[in-house]
Amino acid sequence: MxxxxxxxxxxxxxxSLGSYPLEAKCEMLSQLGYDGVNITLWSEQSWAxxxxxxxxxxxxxxxxxxxxxxxxxxxxxxxxxxxxxxLNSVPAGTIxxxxxxxxxxxxxxxxxxxxxxxxxxxxxxxxxxxERGVIISLYHHVDTWLERLDDALRLCNMVDHPSLxxxxxxxxxxxxxxxxxxxxxxDIAPRMSSANFCGxxxxxxxxxxxxxxxxxxxxxxxxxxxxxxxKSTGFDGPVGLQGFSMGGDVYAKLxxxxxxxxxxxxxxxxxxxxxxxxxxxIPSAREEKTV
Numbered sequence: 001m002x003x004x005x006x007x008x009x010x011x012x013x014x015x016s017l018g019s020y021p022l023e024a025k026c027e028m029l030s031q032l033g034y035d036g037v038n039i040t041l042w043s044e045q046s047w048a049x050x051x052x053x054x055x056x057x058x059x060x061x062x063x064x065x066x067x068x069x070x071x072x073x074x075x076x077x078x079x080x081x082x083x084x085x086x087l088n089s090v091p092a093g094t095i096x097x098x099x100x101x102x103x104x105x106x107x108x109x110x111x112x113x114x115x116x117x118x119x120x121x122x123x124x125x126x127x128x129x130x131e132r133g134v135i136i137s138l139y140h141h142v143d144t145w146l147e148r149l150d151d152a153l154r155l156c157n158m159v160d161h162p163s164l165x166x167x168x169x170x171x172x173x174x175x176x177x178x179x180x181x182x183x184x185x186x187d188i189a190p191r192m193s194s195a196n197f198c199g200x201x202x203x204x205x206x207x208x209x210x211x212x213x214x215x216x217x218x219x220x221x222x223x224x225x226x227x228x229x230x231k232s233t234g235f236d237g238p239v240g241l242q243g244f245s246m247g248g249d250v251y252a253k254l255x256x257x258x259x260x261x262x263x264x265x266x267x268x269x270x271x272x273x274x275x276x277x278x279x280x281x282i283p284s285a286r287e288e289k290t291v
Contacts, residue, residue, distance in 0.1 A: 004236075004239040006034055006035050006239055006241065006258060006261060007034060007037055007038055007066070008029055008034050008036075008037055008240065009038045009196060010039050010040050011243055012243030012250050012254060020250070022039075027060060028250070028251050030060045030062050032251070032254055032258055034062060036064065036065030036238065038065055038068060038196075039068070040067075041068060041086070050067075050086065050089050050090075051089070053091070053094075057091075064090065066096070066137070066238075067086065067097065069096065070099035070101055070144075071083065071099075071100055071101065071121070072101050073100075073145075074104055074117035074118055074121050075104055083098065083125055084125055084128060087125065087128045087129050090132075090134060093135075094134050095167070096129070097167050099139040099146060100138070100144065101146075102144070102145045109143070109145050110145070110150075111145070115155060118155065119158055119159050122136070122161070122164060126159070126161045126163050135163055135164075135193050136164050136165070137166055137167045137194065138155060138166045139169070140152045140172050140173070142176055147172075148177060149173050149176075150177075152167075153187060165192060166192060166193065167194050167195065168185070168194075168195040168230075170195075170197045170221060171196075171198050171242060175210055175211045181229055189235060192237065194237050194238045195230055196239070197223055197226065198214060198216060198219075198241065198242035199215050199217060201214070201219040213244050215253060216241060217264070224264050224267060224268065225275045227239075227268050228268045228275030229275065231268060239261075243257070
């Protein structure tokens, strides 16, 4: 089995006191054996790093695997313009993760009535992506219009453009769905550009969602099972490790995480029968029967 190209989302590097500079992020990840970094554009400081993206490979020996950005809705002219500029700035092969927070025609999250307006936005930027050799990857994100994995797949199928893909996030899938991952991953496999993983459990937490973000080998979500299912689809794209809101000693946590990931990956390769679960989950207290 070919080892995955592993990147870290730079969400690891933000905490309540501030954030690490791009240089430190890249140096740490290169030293720890990561193949790349995903840069999150959510502040003016992070947007100021965009001109440096093209030089990251030569300077640090890792790729900018992806860049995350968002648009508010189909009327967000500033966000759409910035996305155009980003597509013209990043190197060929870069994945631009695009979260769509709303659509002016949608009455609620996941509302299909919003599809046509967002499809029009995508139709305006996809030719730029195709010309530049960049992938636009729809990023399903809890508490946004494009919230569910099914929403991203539906829009990909509707637009059906070779430069439009989707990103699979275990965290956002777990929060909004969390059932039948074999079917979910099989359905999206032809459209998937990348995936990202974290440990997770369904409890109130500091992320503002209904599930935690934890180290990949912690929490209730079984990432051995999830990675096995992902690889069984034939997916060979980059795999990211998510660290949003963890804080603490980021270097130590990133070191632990890549070691844990490689261990999980090796077990998936050595024991493929182990992740082939049977439909026998823990029953809820209401469903439990006395035996």
